[in-house]
Amino acid sequence: MDTQDQENAYKIAYEREKRARLKAEDLLETKAREIFLQNDQLRENYDLLKKQQSIILQNDKLATIGTLAAGMAHEINNPLAFVKSNIESLGRYHASYSRLVSFIKEVSTHLPEAEQNNLKALFDEEDIDFIQEDLPDLMVDTIEGLTRVRDIVMNLRSFARTQSSDRCAAHVVDGLHSTLKLLNSELKNAVSVKLNLAPVHEIYCNPNALNQVFLNLIINAKHATEGRENPTIEITSRDTPSEVIIEVTDNGCGMPPEVQKEIFSPFYTTKPVGSGTGMGLAIAYGIIKDHEGEISVKSTEGQGTTFTITLPIHATKEIEQTDN
Ligand SMILES: Nc1ncnc2c1ncn2[C@@H]1O[C@H](COP(=O)(O)OP(=O)(O)OP(=O)(O)O)[C@@H](O)[C@H]1O
Ligand SMILES: [Mg+2]
Structure with missing residues (x-):
């Protein structure tokens, strides 16, 4: 083989190798792109799965809480009713006691001085004036607190959908x-x-x-x-x-x-x-x-x-x- 033939043979081999390399690179790029897209799809599916899992968990959690809430609302409702009614009675009793205290104060002026002093000491000792002043506020705050509890119970009940659902x-x-x-x-x-x-x-x-x-x-x-x-x-x-x-x-x-x-x-x-x-x-x-x-x-x-x-x-x- 002379030098010219040798050069040609090298060139042909080089071209062949170059073509093969380009083809391989092309293939590699296509495959890489496919893998990238599949990876993307996989990530999307994974995110979707995670989202659905959290929705299922959330639904489950809410259903359990719903059952609990219904039971709790029912349990709280009865004592709440009698506490509220008792507080209302206490309010009325207090009105009676207030009248009595005012009356005692009024008639005490007719008592002998020693008795008046005893009565005053008793009033001071028991802080009757303060109680008289504080009790109405206490009643108002208590009723407000009970109303808040009642609202929460009502909310719990509608959350648990125990009320009639007329459609x-x-x-x-x-x-x-x-x-x-x-x-x-x-x-x-x-x-x-x-x-x-x-x-x-x-x-x-x-x-x-x-x-x-x-x-x-x-x-x-x-x-x-x-x-x-x-x-x-x-x-x-x-x-x-x-x-x-x-x-x-x-x-x-x-x-x-x-x-x-x-x-x-x-x-x-x-x-x-x-x-x-x-x-x-x-x-x-x-x-x-x-x-x-x-x-x-x-x-x-x-x-x-x-x-x-x-x-x-x-x-x-x-x-x-x-x-x-
Ligand atoms: N439109 C909104 N924009 C911004 N934040 C909101 C909006 N709606 C609800 N939220 C948020 O969601 C929380 C829960 O709302 P949700 O209505 O259950 O309770 P709340 O409004 O806090 O109390 P409640 O409704 O029992 O009086 C709110 O405290 C607030 O942080
Ligand atoms: Mg709200």
Whole structure:
């Protein structure tokens, strides 16, 4: 082989090797891209699985708490009733004692001086004047405390859905209008309310319970917009052939993800002690689940929040017939 032939042979071998290398690189790149996409898909599926797992856990937790809540509400309700009635009786007894004390003070002026002094010493020793002054305040505070306990028990009961759930075919938009009417004085000077209420298909539901959900969401939205610029709540209704969708959006303070995770748990509140029971959204969640619907939240801290309720449109007539 002369030098020329040798060079040609090298060149051919080099070209062949180059082609093979390019092909291999191409293949490698395609495979790498495929693996990357599969990895992405895997991560997405994993996230979805994690989300579904936490929803299942959450549902389970709420169902257990619901059963517990129903039992607790029942247990607390009876003693609460007699404590309240006893306090009312004590109030009446106190009125009688007050009359007696005033009368004793009045007639004591006719007693011999020694007896008057004894009586005064007794009054001082037992702090009767202070008791007379303090008792009405104590009664008022006690009744207020009991009323708070009663509210919590009532909330627990509706969370546990132990109350009657009378269902009928109804238009939820009518419910929204009457809820807004009820809240008129609360919202009027505090927040502007924009309504985007398209007529929607009637659904078979417990209208009072759904109104309570709307009320809880609107009050929360109002609280979230307090002190914000141009506070606004927007309420939207629409439907698809199978669902009615209601959205309540506010431009309030929003929530960080760690708060969003907890909001449907009973007693979870970020409000100061005494101003929120933390039951509003837990009740809303229970009621929507009872209607086989969904309630979800989208929120950005510092920008606002949207709650979305999706309710299935059942074959209203069929359900009514099977109910009768
Ligand atoms: N629209 C909203 N914007 C910002 N945060 C919200 C909103 N709605 C609810 N939250 C948060 O979710 C928490 C729980 O709400 P939930 O209605 O269950 O209880 P609450 O309003 O604190 O008390 P309650 O409703 O029993 O008086 C609130 O304390 C608040 O932190
Ligand atoms: Mg609330």
